[in-house]
Amino acid sequence: MSRRSLRVPATHGALLVAAIIVLFPFVWIALAAFKTQISLMIGEVLFTPTLAHFDEVLFSGASDYLANYRNSLVIATASTLLVLVVATLAAYSIERLGWPRWLVHGFLLGAAVFNAIPPITLVGAWYVGFRALGLYDTYLAVILAHATLNLPLGIWLMATFVREVPRELEEAARIDGCGTLQMLWRVIVPVVMPGIAATAVLVFIHSWNEFVVALNLTARETATVPVAISKYAQENETKYGAMAAGAVLSVLPSLVLLFFAQRAIVRGLTAGAVK
């Protein structure tokens, strides 16, 4: 066999090993969610599956997991919508409405600098501020925090997508008597819809996954799914089975998005990094 004919199987072999390393921990925690506590503790590989941990996480009186799930859905959906509206308007403004270039650059640089700051540095101020306003442990506080943290990414992505819209489209619409805001709604938004979808998916996942803000701005009423999972892992005795079941349930939305919106995810992750 020539060297060239060996190269392809070797490449596949290396990639297959990498894929197994990536997937194995997911499979392992998914299996753990179906093991009894005893089976987990003695490290059984072959076991009789049980739904006890899912039952405990979802339906026991001591668990708020379903409420946490609803909280996460409300917060992620609302902050995503807020980011989409604000970022699309801002991107259209800075890309198309004739602001001076220094101002556009300054605005984008400011957003990028804000994005480089660890959220924990702001959480203290949010905690004190939202408490003073009576917003501690409300949806609004977390929604505003999540939307602001994701706004730089939203503006950056939407600006990239708006920039690619051909100017001819706008000129044609203007001759037809289209006003500035009508232009955004009738011409730009329909053309950048794939970009809006990409931004939406990414912002939703970021908000769904976010932990440090949710940990400190929520209490029982508004706690999100990551906060709930951390509780299982943080009690004196880690509840491994419940932790695993909670973790498995928490990634379901992302799996659905990976299945149905993979193109949007890739577009969002790579836009800006790759010209």
Next chain:
Amino acid sequence: MKPDTSARYLTLAPAVVLFAGVALVPIAELVAMSLSQIDWVQGKAHWRFVAFDQYLRVAGDALFRTGVGNTLVFAIAGVLVQMLLGFALALLTTRIARGRALYRTVFILPILVPGIVIGAIWKLMYNFDFGVLNQLLGLLGVGPVDWLGNTTTALAAVIAVDVWHWTPFVFLLMLAGLESLPQDVYEAARVDGATFLQELRHVTLPLMLPTIVVTLVFRVIVGVKVFDEIYLLTGGGPGTSTEVVSYTIFRRFFTEGQTGYGSAMSVVVLFALALAFIVATAATQRRRT
């Protein structure tokens, strides 16, 4: 043709209001709190002005210094390994014709999972008594190793988790970059009889440099923010071996309730990183022009 100015202001206003209200005002509030000793008595804050005392304390805080050091080690070591592995995997993937989409799907998965779940996964994998890593080592007659409970392995163990979590992200960006490179350059290199290494050194790397720089900056930024995995896996321990700066701020501000002092620490970290980002951006812009 001049767009009307009212629409111009109207479209930018929501973003400005959100940034001002939820970012700039809280930053000003942080600075104000950092200059006072704040005590909570029955849910009410009592402020006592102490000028820059708390900043001097930050400078002398041994835990803070350990946190900064570990954060730098965590971000730099982790990101370097991720860049090398991610680039190598992407390069391999460009050589295969079939199965690319499948590998891409598999490698996107970790990027979408919450940091807390990543922590939960590895809490299981690393467990001393029944973790699968020690089980596998046991089959080889080695171990068991207390991965997270040992000061010599804990930091490396959490860095390994970060490498597992984020190498796929680097892979994805590198693959997108490699797929968008012009093919005629490669044909020319091949006609000239360039070896694989020459091609890599003189064609691929120079063309990929912008993508590499952007990916590196993205990754370092997220690496420096690390919190969730540390919170779940080690809580900064054992001792201070995995203490990172976000965790120190959380500890001082929330666990210990030192509102003013935690604010001073937040201000230091916030402005140091903002400055570092601006310097890095300026440096890369200058190189490009």
